[in-house]
Amino acid sequence: MHLNQLFQRTVRLHGDRPALARGRGPSLTYRELNRRVGALAGWLRHDLGLQPGDRVTLAMKNCIQYAEAQLAIWHAGLCAVPVNAKLHPNELEYVLQNSGSAACLSSGDLYQGLLPVAERLPGLQLIDVEAADYAAALAREPIAPVAGDGGDIAWLFYTSGTTGRPKGVMLTHDNLLATSLNFYADVQPLNGDDVLVHVAPMSHGSGLYGVPYFIRGALQVVPESGGFDEAELFELLGHYRSASLFAAPTIVQRMIQHVDAHGSAFPGLRALIVGGAPFYVEDIKAAVACFGPRIAQIYGQGESPMSITALSAEQTAAAVASNDLAVLASVGASQTSVEVAVLGPDGQPAPVGTLGEVVARGPSVMKGYWNNPEATRQTLAGGWLHTGDVGVLDERGLLQLKDRSKDVIISGGTNIYPREVEEVLLQHAAVQEVSVIGVADREWGESIAAFVVCQDGVTVSEAELEALCLRSIARFKRPRWYFFVAELPKNSTGKVLKTELRKLATPTS
Numbered sequence: 001m002h003l004n005q006l007f008q009r010t011v012r013l014h015g016d017r018p019a020l021a022r023g024r025g026p027s028l029t030y031r032e033l034n035r036r037v038g039a040l041a042g043w044l045r046h047d048l049g050l051q052p053g054d055r056v057t058l059a060m061k062n063c064i065q066y067a068e069a070q071l072a073i074w075h076a077g078l079c080a081v082p083v084n085a086k087l088h089p090n091e092l093e094y095v096l097q098n099s100g101s102a103a104c105l106s107s108g109d110l111y112q113g114l115l116p117v118a119e120r121l122p123g124l125q126l127i128d129v130e131a132a133d134y135a136a137a138l139a140r141e142p143i144a145p146v147a148g149d150g151g152d153i154a155w156l157f158y159t160s161g162t163t164g165r166p167k168g169v170m171l172t173h174d175n176l177l178a179t180s181l182n183f184y185a186d187v188q189p190l191n192g193d194d195v196l197v198h199v200a201p202m203s204h205g206s207g208l209y210g211v212p213y214f215i216r217g218a219l220q221v222v223p224e225s226g227g228f229d230e231a232e233l234f235e236l237l238g239h240y241r242s243a244s245l246f247a248a249p250t251i252v253q254r255m256i257q258h259v260d261a262h263g264s265a266f267p268g269l270r271a272l273i274v275g276g277a278p279f280y281v282e283d284i285k286a287a288v289a290c291f292g293p294r295i296a297q298i299y300g301q302g303e304s305p306m307s308i309t310a311l312s313a314e315q316t317a318a319a320v321a322s323n324d325l326a327v328l329a330s331v332g333a334s335q336t337s338v339e340v341a342v343l344g345p346d347g348q349p350a351p352v353g354t355l356g357e358v359v360a361r362g363p364s365v366m367k368g369y370w371n372n373p374e375a376t377r378q379t380l381a382g383g384w385l386h387t388g389d390v391g392v393l394d395e396r397g398l399l400q401l402k403d404r405s406k407d408v409i410i411s412g413g414t415n416i417y418p419r420e421v422e423e424v425l426l427q428h429a430a431v432q433e434v435s436v437i438g439v440a441d442r443e444w445g446e447s448i449a450a451f452v453v454c455q456d457g458v459t460v461s462e463a464e465l466e467a468l469c470l471r472s473i474a475r476f477k478r479p480r481w482y483f484f485v486a487e488l489p490k491n492s493t494g495k496v497l498k499t500e501l502r503k504l505a506t507p508t509s
Contacts, residue, residue, distance in 0.1 A: 001150045005148075014217035015029060019032075019217075019219060024236065033068070037072045040069065040076075041072045041143055054079070055100060057092075058070065059106040061201075063107070063226055065134075099168055100123075103127060106127070111128045167369045167370070179307045187310050188312065190213065190218055196210060196243075200246045200247060205305065230264075237266040238265065249274060252274055252283070256290045271313050284316065285328070288317055295317070297311040297316060297332060298331075299332065302366075304360055304364050329400055330394075337362045337363050341358075342354065358390070358391045359384035411438070411445055412444045418436035421448065432453045434450055434453070436449070447481065449501075450482050
C-alpha cells in the first residue's frame with residue numbers, strides 16, 4: 001500500500017489532531033498539514049516539472065520543512081533521497097548524480113555548499129527551503145494525490161559497503177509499511193496521544209519512525225535546534241507527554257550525564273528507542289537505572305531498516321531486574337514479519353550457539369540496490385539479506401552480534417567506511433600506505449584510527465592529514481588517532497591484517 005493512502009486515511013479520521021510542531025510552538029493539525037503537503041506536491045509537479053518516479057534529494061538538517069517535503073514527495077508520486085546533512089558537498093555530489101535526482105531541497109550552509117555542485121549537474125534543480133519561492137509554494141492550490149502502488153520506491157537511502165562506494169538502497173512503500181507494523185508489534189504500540197521527538201537525523205532512523213507515527217495520527221516534534229541538545233530535550237520532555245525518541249547509545253549516555261549533573265526530570269518520557277551502534281550491557285543497566293523501564297532496542301540496517309530484531313522496553317527492564325545477561329547481551333529476537341538465521345560457511349543454517357553470518361528475509365527487506373544488479377544479487381543471494389554481521393542465535397531465538405565481517409566503523413550511530421577515509425589520506429604525496437580501523441570508544445562506540453606508512457625519507461604531520469580530510473570528507477569521518485608505522489602487517493597474499501592493527505591501537509588520551 002502506498003504511504004500517502006495511509007496519510008490520507010489519517011487526515012480523514014483524525015484531521016483535528018496535532019500532527020507536526022517545532023519545539024513547544026503551536027502544532028499543525030493533520031488537516032492543516034495535508035493542505036501544505038498538497039500545495040508543495042503541486043509545486044513539485046507543476047512548477048518544477050517533476051514526473052512520477054523522479055527522485056528528490058533531501059539535504060538539510062532536521063526541520064519542519066523536512067517532514068512536510070517527505071510527505072509532499074510521496075503525495076506527488078515521487079521518491080525521496082535522504083542524505084546525511086553532515087556530508088561534504090563532494091560526497092553529496094555522487095549521491096545526486098548516481099540517483100539522477102531532478103531536485104534537491106536544502107538550506108543554510110549546506111545549500112551554499114551545494115551551489116557549485118548544482119552548476120556541475122545541469123539536470124538538477126537546487127531549492128532553498130528557507131527562500132521566498134518555497135514559502136510561496138505553500139499558498140498555491142493543493143493537488144490531489146498521485147495514484148501510486150506499494151511497490152513504488154519511496155526511500156532511496158544511500159549506504160556503503162566495504163568498498164566505500166555508496167549504494168542506493170531501494171525501499172518501497174510496502175517495505176516501510178512492514179517496518180511500521182513491526183514497530184507496533186515488537187517495539188511499542190502507538191495511539192493519538194504519542195509524540196515522536198526528532199533529535200536524531202530525520203535522514204535516517206528518526207525520519208523512518210515518523211511513518212508509524214503519522215499512520216496512527218500521532219504528533220511529531222522537531223526541536224528548535226534541529227538536533228540533540230540536552231537542556232532543550234529535557235524541556236520538551238517536561239512539556240509533552242508520552243514522548244519517545246530514536247537515539248544512538250551516545251545520545252543515551254549524554255542524557256544520563258545530564259540527569260546526573262542537573263537532576264533533570266523527564267515526566268513526559270515514554271521510551272528511548274536505541275539503535276545504530278552497539279549498546280553494551282553496562283550501559284543498558286545504567287540507562288534503565290536512570291530512566292526506568294523506558295529503554296527499547298532495535299537492530300537493523302539500511303537494507304532492512306530498524307526491522308531485523310528488537311527488545312521492547314518491558315523486556316529490557318525485566319532482563320535488568322533478573323540480571324538476564326543473555327538477553328542484555330543480545331539485540332533481541334526477530335521482529336514479527338522477519339525471519340532471521342545464522343548461516344555457516346556452507347551457506348546452511350548453523351546449529352544453535354554457533355557463529356555465522358546473520359541473514360534476514362521478510363517484507364521489510366529492500367527491493368535491491370539502485371542501478372547495481374551485481375551488488376543486489378550478492379546481498380540478496382538465496383532470497384536472504386546477507387547483513388555482513390557475524391552473530392549467534394541461542395535456544396530462545398535471541399541474536400547476539402559478535403563482530404562485523406564488513407569493516408564498517410560505527411561512531412555515534414553513524415556508519416563510516418574505512419576505504420573512503422583511506423583513499424583521502426592516500427592523496428597526500430607523503431603517504432605510501434594507510435589502513436583505517438575503528439577503536440573502542442565508550443562515548444561514541446568507536447573512534448577512527450589511521451595507520452600511516454610514509455614514503456621513504458618523508459614525513460607528514462597529523463595537522464596536514466587533518467586538513468586534507470576536512471577538505472575532502474565530512475568532519476565526523478576524520479581519524480581521531482594517527483599511528484605512524486614502518487609497515488603494515490600483511491598476510492601471505494598481501495592483505496592488511498586489521499586484527500593485528502587493533503592490537504597495536506593504543507590511544508594515549
